[in-house]
Amino acid sequence: MYMEKIIDENKQGENLILEHKESNSRKLFIESYGCQMNFSDSEIVASILSEEGFNTTKSLEDADLVLVNTCSIRDKAEQTVRKRLEKYNAVKRSKNPKMKIGVLGCMAERLKSKFLEEEKMVDLVVGPDAYKDLPNLISEVDDGRNAINVILSKEETYGDIAPVRLNSNGVTAFVSITRGCDNMCTFCVVPFTRGRERSREPQSIIEEINDLASKGFKEVTLLGQNVDSYLWYGGGLKKDFKKATDMQKATAVNFAMLLDMCAKAQPKMRFRFSTSNPQDMTLDVIETMAKHRNICNYVHLPVQSGNNRILKAMNRLHTREEYFELIDNIRRIIPDIAISQDMIAGFPTETEEEHQDTLSLMDYVKYDFGFMFAYSERPGTLAGRRMEDDIPVDVKQRRLNEIQALQREHSHYRTKQNVGKVQEILIEKSSKKSDAHWSGRNSQNTVAVFPKEHYKVGDFVNVKITDCTSATLIGEAVGYSDNN
Ligand code: SAH
Ligand code: F3S
Numbered sequence: 001m002y003m004e005k006i007i008d009e010n011k012q013g014e015n016l017i018l019e020h021k022e023s024n025s026r027k028l029f030i031e032s033y034g035c036q037m038n039f040s041d042s043e044i045v046a047s048i049l050s051e052e053g054f055n056t057t058k059s060l061e062d063a064d065l066v067l068v069n070t071c072s073i074r075d076k077a078e079q080t081v082r083k084r085l086e087k088y089n090a091v092k093r094s095k096n097p098k099m100k101i102g103v104l105g106c107m108a109e110r111l112k113s114k115f116l117e118e119e120k121m122v123d124l125v126v127g128p129d130a131y132k133d134l135p136n137l138i139s140e141v142d143d144g145r146n147a148i149n150v151i152l153s154k155e156e157t158y159g160d161i162a163p164v165r166l167n168s169n170g171v172t173a174f175v176s177i178t179r180g181c182d183n184m185c186t187f188c189v190v191p192f193t194r195g196r197e198r199s200r201e202p203q204s205i206i207e208e209i210n211d212l213a214s215k216g217f218k219e220v221t222l223l224g225q226n227v228d229s230y231l232w233y234g235g236g237l238k239k240d241f242k243k244a245t246d247m248q249k250a251t252a253v254n255f256a257m258l259l260d261m262c263a264k265a266q267p268k269m270r271f272r273f274s275t276s277n278p279q280d281m282t283l284d285v286i287e288t289m290a291k292h293r294n295i296c297n298y299v300h301l302p303v304q305s306g307n308n309r310i311l312k313a314m315n316r317l318h319t320r321e322e323y324f325e326l327i328d329n330i331r332r333i334i335p336d337i338a339i340s341q342d343m344i345a346g347f348p349t350e351t352e353e354e355h356q357d358t359l360s361l362m363d364y365v366k367y368d369f370g371f372m373f374a375y376s377e378r379p380g381t382l383a384g385r386r387m388e389d390d391i392p393v394d395v396k397q398r399r400l401n402e403i404q405a406l407q408r409e410h411s412h413y414r415t416k417q418n419v420g421k422v423q424e425i426l427i428e429k430s431s432k433k434s435d436a437h438w439s440g441r442n443s444q445n446t447v448a449v450f451p452k453e454h455y456k457v458g459d460f461v462n463v464k465i466t467d468c469t470s471a472t473l474i475g476e477a478v479g480y481s482d483n484n
Contacts, residue, residue: 020055020056021050024050024053026052026054027054027059027064028063028064029056029057029059029062029065029066030045030056030067030069030166031066031067031068031069032068032069032105033070033077033080033084033105034070034106036174036274037176037225038069038106039167039174040174040175041128041158041176043164043165043166044131044158044161045069045104045131046166048131048132048134049065050164051135052138060088060091061091061096063099064099064100065099065100065102066088066100066102067101067103067104067124068085069105070103070105070107070108071107072106072109072110072189072193073106073378074376075376075377076376081103085103089101100123100124100141101122102122102125103125104131105127105128105193106128106190108126108127108128108150109127109128109152109192109193110192110380112127116146123146124146124147124148125150128152128193128194129151129153129156129194130149130151131158152180152194152195152196154237158200159204163208169428169457170457170458171426171457172217172428173212173219173220174220174221175209175221177205177230177258178199178227178230179194179195179224180225182197182229182238183277185316186313186314186315186382186383187314187347187378187381189380189381190225192380192381196237197225197226197229199231199232199238201232202253202258205222205262206265210265210266213268213269216458217269218458218460219272220270221272222262222274223273224274224275226280227273228276228285229280230253231254231255254284256282256287259271259288259289260291263291263292267294270295270426271294271296272295275300275302275342276299278323279318281301281326283329283333286329287333289333289337296444296445297336297338297444298337298445299337300339300340301326301327301339302341303323303341304316304343305350305357307320307354307358308320310349310357313347313349313387314383320361323361324364327365336444337444338368338414338444340367340369340370340371340445341369341371341372342372342373344375345374345403346374346396347391348375348383348391359402362406362410366410366413367410367411368444368445369445370410370411372400372404372407375391375396377389408470411471414446415446418446418465419468420466421464421465423448423475424460424461424462424463425438425461426459426460427439427456427457427461428457430452431449433449436451436452437449437450437452438450438451438457438461442473446471448465448473448475449473450463450474451476451477453477455480459484460481460484461477461480461481462477462479462481463476464476464477
């Protein structure tokens with residue numbers, strides 16, 4: 001799920017830094033754009049650099065090193081990063097000539113040395129699998145040379161690095177469980193920028209979760225481009241599993257098993273996960289969700305289109321009918337589950353009728369939330385190479401508007417269903433609109449606000465929902481839930 005809203009809000013000055021080493025004297029300013037995985041990766045980077053003498057700072061002007069963790073998913077995401085790079089360079093020229101600037105993440109991987117050669121906007125270029133090389137790369141930069149490492153790895157999962165929590169509310173955290181993606185959706189740049197899919201050792205995941213629990217965190221979101229495809233058999237790529245020994249096959253851990261392990265390791269902690277690809281989501285995952293009260297009743301299940309011809313052209317390996325079957329199974333096993341989508345409007349060759357299929361699919365599912373985008377051609381992808389981006393911008397935009405309007409209707413419909421119910425809310429922070437109210441989320445991931453009274457951040461509170469806006473529940477606390 002992409003956090004465009006968070007990008008907007010990710011302004012200077014909002015970092016809450018949990019760990020600072022007194023002995024560190026250099027200052028790191030780090031910003032993240034794009035997916036939750038990038039936010040999580042930046043915490044790994046901050047941890048690696050904390051061992052190298054860097055504490056994070058929220059002031060760009062004072063930074064010795066500025067790193068931007070970048071997103072290539074759509075052209076607009078790359079333009080946003082370019083604007084930030086211009087800003088850093090302006091600050092460097094006018095206020096802080098010693099500042100070094102580095103680009104991390106998907107744009108680093110996609111554009112590689114172009115950043116150093118043609119654009120001359122950065123000193124350092126580091127791809128998503130090369131963060132452990134940062135100490136060497138930074139010493140090159142300190143010696144006055146540009147430095148680059150964009151080698152993709154078959155093994156790296158950063159399982160041995162304890163992230164420094166940035167921008168944290170101290171209650172919710174991300175834990176990454178897989179890296180890369182092998183799905184090769186034809187529109188998507190991720191398999192090129194993040195490499196082949198590999199899973200992180202379960203024990204290191206459980207240790208990170210236990211550590212978070214001991215620090216007072218109450219909710220963990222397990223992250224991967226395609227979490228349902230998680231498979232640990234002693235290391236190695238997902239695609240090489242067929243070559244594993246019988247012993248490795250017999251002791252392999254899949255996603256349902258991992259979820260079960262997490263839920264049991266910390267029974268009072270809430271668990272979420274993102275993202276599920278419909279073609280990889282199995283019934284045992286849904287059954288495991290149903291079995292554990294602490295696995296939230298929420299699934300992000302991107303579909304991209306409601307039309308079979310377009311799904312095929314996108315290399316999404318399921319049909320509209322199979323998707324409906326999955327939705328029906330999920331709702332049968334967990335009736336009060338919330339489901340969200342990602343949708344792409346105006347994929348090459350999409351007709352008006354095929355767009356209508358997307359709207360009718362939405363009518364069937366009535367998603368709780370959605371993340372909707374106009375198709376953006378990405379260089380190097382199969383669709384980018386083989387298909388003309390032939391839907392005019394205004395048509396794409398109109399189709400996107402229709403999808404968004406329908407989603408707003410459905411979100412409102414779903415939100416309203418909660419009114420009158422008592423729901424368990426985990427308090428995360430003060431409400432943005434009123435300092436007298438807490439803001440938190442229910443199991444279904446819908447935000448709820450209610451008067452603060454004597455409750456505090458991190459409490460699980462039963463809240464009677466009395467009203468709602470299109471996306472937010474409004475209520476009153478009726479007492480602590482039995483999960484505290
Ligand atoms: N599995 C990933 C999906 C990454 S891309 C995850 O963790 O979320 C996130 C969403 O961006 C996709 O589901 C898709 O809806 C959208 N997207 C990806 N490539 C796109 C493109 N070329 N144009 C428009 N939207 C795109
Ligand atoms: Fe991209 Fe499809 Fe993987 S959307 S991240 S290639 S599941």
